[in-house]
Amino acid sequence: MSDSKYITLISYDGFEFVVLREAALVSETIGAMLRGPFREAQTGRCEFGEIRGPVLEKVVEYFHYHYANRNQTDVPDMDIPVDICLELLMAADFLGLDSKPQMRDIS
């Protein structure tokens, strides 16, 4: 089981993003993925079969944005390109990013 500080997120079209593990744990889905005995937890590589590279990139940007501002209240909005917003919304739902109240406060 890999317990490195970083994990790798992989989009279905092959883009790989190395993310701070702690930042990625904002996603409930990724949390469950990494805590069990599953393959992702063993390898530290999470492949997402239905998320495109640009979308995953924005997700990763959000992870770090959230992580950097985790203890602050007054933070600037993140820039969301309109053309991927629907995909981004679905990815957020898939990743369980809306399930914790604290996230709603910030986003």
Next chain:
Amino acid sequence: MASRNRPRPIRRPLINKDAGGFDQCWATLQSAMTDIHNKNASKLSFENLYRASYKITLVKRGEELFEKVKEFETEWFHKHIIPGVDELVRNNLPSIALIQLATSSSHERREAGERLLRGIRKIWEDHNTSMNLIADMLMYLERSCVETKQASVYATTIGLFRDHILKYGLKDVDGSDQPFIIMDVVIAVVLDLINMDRDGDIVDRNLLRDITGMLEQLYETDEEKENEKLYTTIFEPRFLAASEVFYKAECEKLLRESDAGSWLRHTRRRLLEEEERCVTSVSNSTKDNIAAVLEKELILAKMDEFLAMEGSGLKAMVDNDREEDLGILYQLISRIDKSKNTLKTSLMGRVMELGLEIEQTLKNTDFSAPAAAGAAGEGEEGAEGADKPKALSPVAQQTAAAIKWVDDVLKLKGKFDSMLENCFSNDLIIQSAITKSFADFINMFDRGAEFVSLFIDDSLKRGLKGKSDEDAEVVLQKAIILVRYLSDRDLFERYYQKHLGRRLLHNKSEIHIEKELVRRMRAELGNHFTAKFEGMFKDMELSKDLSTNYKDHIRNLGDDDRKSTELAIHVLTTNFWPTDVMGRGVLQDGDASRSDCIFPPSIKRLQESFYKFYCQDRSGRVLTWVPSTGSADIKCFFPKVPGKESGPLSKDRRYELNVSTYGMIVLMLFNDLANDESLSFEEIQLKTNIPIPDLTKTLTSLSVPPKFRVLAKEPLTKSVKPTDKFSFNAQFVSKQIKIRVPVISSTSRVEGTEERKETERKNDQTRAHVVDAAIVRIMKQRKELSHTQLTTEVISQLSGRFKPEISLIKKRIEDLLAREYLERMEGDTAAYRYLA
């Protein structure tokens, strides 16, 4: 790029059509679940499984999936788990059957029981892990469940364990028709193991904790209501019931085979053990309940029996100062009863018994042995006359008895004080109970007030000479403790006044200690109680100044007569001093005979001169001379005896005699007499007009003891009779120049029966006046009052001084009715009205 500025069309999210389809997704999930159960999950991609359940949920077939999962798990239990459980239980079955039969050794039973529990724990843990993973896998479904308010996936799947394993009935065991429910078996084994643990066997407590923990994680229903944990609804009641049975039996065994001391220790140990058990074996939430069971079965149930035990019960603990036992007892009783009634009543009873015992011992002790009494009685010797020289007079014995009584009471008090501090953590309830019992038995003893005053008198007079301040402090504290208990304070005041008066006039004690004691009494009992004592101190101080001033006055007059007599006077205010000191005690004998004792002319002149001086700035005051309490220093000249050539008698001798005022008057008579003349008792009485009892004492002290035989008596017997003749003893010799002739009756002592009746009669008289005053005061304020209310008010007003008898109050009311201070109300004879 130019295209940046133009909004791009929103892309439709990509949905992977080829992976869709319920059946395909379910097949993926199903095989994954099998792998999870078989612990093969590491090859699975979580994302894949999650996405499968995500898709099913998206197409609104989540509930269908949920049902499928339940079906799968149920089937899994039946196919793979239950046969194992069945076998496990059957193999270890002796343990179940034997809970009822209890034939095999506890060792076997324990082994089998632990094997069974371990098996169950293993199944539980595996199931729990699998269900956690499956719940993670179905997380997306779970989220939608939250929205629809369904029980969660985890709660449901974990509930399956309860429904299919714990509630599984094992059939055909031992030919019994009733199926064994697994949960019953498990709980019975747990309880059996706990009992073994209680009996001292070593059992696997972690195992027990895991099993009870399992019951804590499972609920009656899938809604998981907080108060419906299986632990709370099923295990805990059984656990408590089993504990009750266990401890009931244990307590009865202790009662049969053991004593109160080991009962206390055992109970304390059990309480600690059970508290610990709530951490090691069962849930912490049971702590209060199991403690309640212990308190009921081990403490409360048989407490009275244990406390009454001969040789180890409360009586023995108190008598033998078993402070540790009492301390535990206090802790235990505090647990079950905040007001500690049992302990309180028992202690109060014991204090009373011990207190009465002191009184009883006092009655049975023979104080004629002089050892205990010491010097207290010596002064009485002469007065009592006929007694054997060494044995103590009955009066002195009484004094010794008083001191012994006080000592015993203080010892008892000390014992209970240390008990209070060491065992009862200075509990206020206990403290006031003990104090009350002390007050009760001290006041039941009818001479308490007198004895306390005597004790103080004795301590201050003899005890403190040459002792440090700390010792004095101890005495003061003891005195105050005792005074605090007395309820007949007026009686005590009377005795104390009398004793204090004697001490002050004869200068027998340290004045600063006296003052300190009175100051403390004032703090305890209030101003009105000590007003008289303070008046006495003031008189003493004023008198000292007066004597000095008078001396100066005489010197200034220039009238420096060689033969003048120095005067040290105590001017006493009548109200402050006890009546017998003031010479008013003999009023009944006729007024005239008392004060008009005939003083020698020289003294008479002195008195007149002083009176003149005194009235210079205090005109109108009357001074009454009280010879019975004074003393005089006389210089005596004994000429050499003719015919003696050697020895002390051959020279002139000068002695300074310190005698009582009466003694001085008597001796002065002999100044005018020729050496060979004598005076008879009657003649002396006639010439001096000293009351006969006082004269008898005076003459006895001057003529009977060889050391002080200034007067020769004819015949030479040990007691003075009215027919005796007295003459100047020219042959008197003493080694000392200054001779102090003991002043008779200057020692305070216990009163004889007669005297005591007299004191009580006087006290009752005073009380009658005090009650009168109280009634009038109350009625003046209230105008109308019923009999009962009036009585209550009187008692509460006087509670600081004494407890008036109801009959006394009634009598005083009647008296006041007769004297028309009050009248009965019309139509209601039990109520009164105040008449102005």
